[in-house]
Amino acid sequence: MATAFEFATAQRIVFGRGSLDQLGEAAGAFGRKALLVAAAHLQRTGALTRVEYLLSKKAVAVERLLVHGEPEAHVVDEAAARARALGSELVIAVGGGSALDVGKAAAGLATNGGSVREYLEGVGTGRALKARPLPFLAAPTTAGTGSEVTRNAVVSSKAEGFKKSIRSPLLLPLVALVDPALTDSTSPAQTAASGLDALTQLIEPFVSTRAMPATDALALEGIRRARTALPRAFLKGDDHEARDDLALASLFGGLCLANAGLGAVHGIAAALGVRFGLPHGLACACVLAATVEVNIRALERHDPGGPALERYAKVGEALAGRAFGSHAEARGAAVQLVRELCEQLKVPRLSSLGVGPARLPMLVAEARGSSMKTNPVVLEDSEIAEILSMSL
Numbered sequence: 001m002a003t004a005f006e007f008a009t010a011q012r013i014v015f016g017r018g019s020l021d022q023l024g025e026a027a028g029a030f031g032r033k034a035l036l037v038a039a040a041h042l043q044r045t046g047a048l049t050r051v052e053y054l055l056s057k058k059a060v061a062v063e064r065l066l067v068h069g070e071p072e073a074h075v076v077d078e079a080a081a082r083a084r085a086l087g088s089e090l091v092i093a094v095g096g097g098s099a100l101d102v103g104k105a106a107a108g109l110a111t112n113g114g115s116v117r118e119y120l121e122g123v124g125t126g127r128a129l130k131a132r133p134l135p136f137l138a139a140p141t142t143a144g145t146g147s148e149v150t151r152n153a154v155v156s157s158k159a160e161g162f163k164k165s166i167r168s169p170l171l172l173p174l175v176a177l178v179d180p181a182l183t184d185s186t187s188p189a190q191t192a193a194s195g196l197d198a199l200t201q202l203i204e205p206f207v208s209t210r211a212m213p214a215t216d217a218l219a220l221e222g223i224r225r226a227r228t229a230l231p232r233a234f235l236k237g238d239d240h241e242a243r244d245d246l247a248l249a250s251l252f253g254g255l256c257l258a259n260a261g262l263g264a265v266h267g268i269a270a271a272l273g274v275r276f277g278l279p280h281g282l283a284c285a286c287v288l289a290a291t292v293e294v295n296i297r298a299l300e301r302h303d304p305g306g307p308a309l310e311r312y313a314k315v316g317e318a319l320a321g322r323a324f325g326s327h328a329e330a331r332g333a334a335v336q337l338v339r340e341l342c343e344q345l346k347v348p349r350l351s352s353l354g355v356g357p358a359r360l361p362m363l364v365a366e367a368r369g370s371s372m373k374t375n376p377v378v379l380e381d382s383e384i385a386e387i388l389s390m391s392l
Contacts, residue, residue, distance in 0.1 A: 005212035007259050008169055010138075010149045010176040015251060017244065020139055020179040023051065023092070024058035030135040030174070031089025035110075036062040037079055037103035039095025039141060045185055047141065051094050063088070070273070070280075071101040073157045076116040080109035083134060090135040094182075096194070097145030097280060100138050101153035104173065105166050107136040108153075116155050120164040121370055129168040137175040141182040143233075143246040144194025144281050146201055146254015148176035154280070156273065163274045165370065180240070180247035188234050192345035193281035195230040195246055199341075200284045201253030202226065203292070205260035207311045208374040215256040222252035223318040227341070234345050261374030264367070265291045268387060271366040276354055285347045289339040290390035296331050298377045308376035351392040360388050 014022055027034055034055065042048040043066070055062055063086050065079050079102055083091060088110065093103025105116055111131040118124040138148035147153070152167040186194070199222075205211060206219035226249040232242035268291070269283035278286070292312070299309050313327040316334030319341075324330040355363075364384045372379075379387075 028058040079106035083110040096142040100147040105153040143250040150258040196285035197281035198250040204263035205256035222249040263375035266371035
C-alpha cells in the first residue's frame with residue numbers, strides 16, 4: 001500500500017443538518033449569476049424551490065437546468081453552452097451523482113471550450129483542462145456517490161455506448177454543502193442502491209493498491225457507520241440519526257475514492273450501466289457481494305502473504321463491530337455480512353434486470369476500465385465472469 005501519497009478534496013466542506021442554509025452566502029462570494037443544475041425530481045419535493053429562495057435572498061440570479069437520469073454527454077455540452085451564453089459566474093449543482101457530475105463537468109467546459117467527449121478517458125483525444133473552471137458548488141441529495149468532493153465527473157452516452165470520466169484536479173468543487181436533511185425523502189430502493197454504492201466506495205479504497213493512511217481511517221469509520229445506518233434508513237426513512245450517519249459515510253467514501261481509487265465493483269458497474277442502462281448505485285449493489293468473495297479467493301491464490309488479505313479482514317471486523325479469532329474468519333465474515341446486507345436491502349439479481357448469461361463475455365471485456373487498475377488483485381476474465389454469474 002502507498003507510503004507516499006497526495007490527498008486533495010473540495011476547498012471547503014460543510015456537513016450537518018441545516019448546512020444548505022449557507023448556500024446563498026457561499027454562492028454570493030463567487031458572483032451574482034449562476035447556472036443551477038438540479039435533479040429533475042427535486043421539482044416535486046420542494047427542495048428546488050428552497051434552493052432558489054436561498055439564492056435569491058443573497059441576490060444570486062439563477063438559470064435552471066434539470067437533469068433526468070444518467071449524466072449524458074449531450075446534457076453536459078448543453079449545460080456548458082448555456083453557462084457561457086448566460087455569462088454565468090458560477091455553477092451550482094443540487095441532486096444525486098448525475099446532477100453533480102453534469103454541473104462539475106459543465107463548470108470545466110464553460111471556460112475551456114469544446115465538447116466533453118474530447119476530455120473523456122478512453123473516448124476523446126486526451127484533451128486536458130487548462131483554464132480554471134467556473135466556481136463550482138455542490139449539494140448532494142442522496143447518500144451515495146460522494147461526487148461533491150471528487151475530481152472527476154462520470155459522463156455517459158447511450159447512443160455511443162460509453163460511460164467514462166473527465167478527470168482533473170481543477171474539477172474539485174470549491175464548496176460542498178452536505179445536508180443530510182436533503183436525503184430524508186429518499187425512497188427505500190434508492191436508499192439501498194445509493195447506500196451500497198457508498199459502502200462500496202469505502203471498501204474498495206481501503207483494499208486498493210493506492211490505499212493510504214489518510215483514507216484508511218475515513219474508510220473504516222465510514223464502513224462502521226454505513227453497516228448500521230443503512231438498514232435503519234431503509235426501514236425507517238425519517239430516522240435522522242441513520243440518515244446523518246449514512247450521509248457522513250457517503251462523504252467519507254467520496255474522499256476515499258478520490259484519493260485512493262476504486263476496484264472491480266466499479267469496473268463491472270460501468271459496463272452494466274452502458275449496456276443495460278442500470279443506475280450506477282444499483283449496478284454496484286448487484287455485484288458487491290460477489291466481488292468481495294472472488295477478490296478474496298483470488299488473493300488467497302495469487303498473493304497470500306500480501307497486505308490486501310489482512311485489509312479484507314479489517315473490513316470484516318468493521319462490518320461486524322468486533323474482532324475475530326483469525327484473519328481467515330474475519331474475511332469470511334466480510335463476505336457473509338455484505339451478502340446478508342444486500343439481501344436485507346432487497347437488492348435484485350441481475351437476471352431480474354435483463355442481464356443474461358449470453359451477455360457476460362461482452363461485459364467482461366468492457367469491465368476493464370480505469371477503476372480496475374487499483375483493484376487489489378488483477379482478476380482473470382474467468383473471475384470477472386464468475387462475479388457476474390454469481391450475481392445473476
